[in-house]
Amino acid sequence: MLDAWGLFVLGLVLLALGGDTLVKGVSGLAQKLGVTPFTAGLLLMAFGTSLPELFVNAAALLHGQPELALGNAVGSNLVNLGLTLPLAAxxxxxVVRLRLLLPLLLVLIAGSLLLMVFGLDGTINRLEGGLLLVGFVVVVVRVVVMGRGEAAGVRDGVDAYAATRTVTWLNLLRLLIGAVLLGYGARDVVAAMLQLAPSLGLTPLMAGLLPVAIGTALPEVAAAIVAARRGQGDMVLGHVIGSSVFNLLVVVGGMAVIAPLALPASFVKLELPAAIALAIVLVPMLRGDARVSRGEAAVLLLAFAGWLVLELAWLQ
Known part of the structure; x- marks a missing residue:
């Protein structure tokens, strides 16, 4: 048991290190190829932090555990909105200045509703998965186009976030090291959780929803808290919303394209509605004073705690 927990923690550390290394490598190579720092930063800010979840889900699929992968994908969204963001706030x-974040939040809500509709028959088929992937491509194009209209001060902040060395050999090395660390980290997390889940009374689905989703989010929580203390609210919310959109459209959509994906009844009745509710609560916060205060953060935390209680009750 202790060995399995040790393997789980080691896997989380490798995932955190690998994700950061790979993101720097991608950013450096993109800028070397002519992508502007702003565009690179915008895409990395929005989707780069999903790499650990992506590798964990790939490892889960290789172990024949699609339910663990699905639980991690949707559970990560709940953790992003209900734990990472409020703890940072x-x-x-x-404080949010990046105007494209509100439309991206609305995409997250719409995508979650669409996934619920797709899942009413209990399955996400290949066509539906393909539609989710196409939706992600449209979102990326829209994000880049909308980003061009952002204020100069906002663009400078994103440029600074993407700043990194653009030496080709260094970034290729970063890609290699990052991919290796992510691969081993994901393997360790999945292998450990498959050992731990039965003793904890968790199905693979619940293991993905709770310990794996929360565990893989811990580095993001720490990074979000540091960013919030530095006044980088755009980075915090960009990571939270962008990562959630990526998980929903690319991770879930990609799994369904590989093989039709069984969607448990609880996802339509509990997990997806909970994720939508958390996102909807965030809308007036961004439309009002464009900030998430400590009081509003407390509301999100309470909502997240309520979901946890319902989830644990569902286990009984």
Missing amino acids: MAGAV
């Missing part, structure tokens, strides 16, 4: 008020 508790550390320092999250």
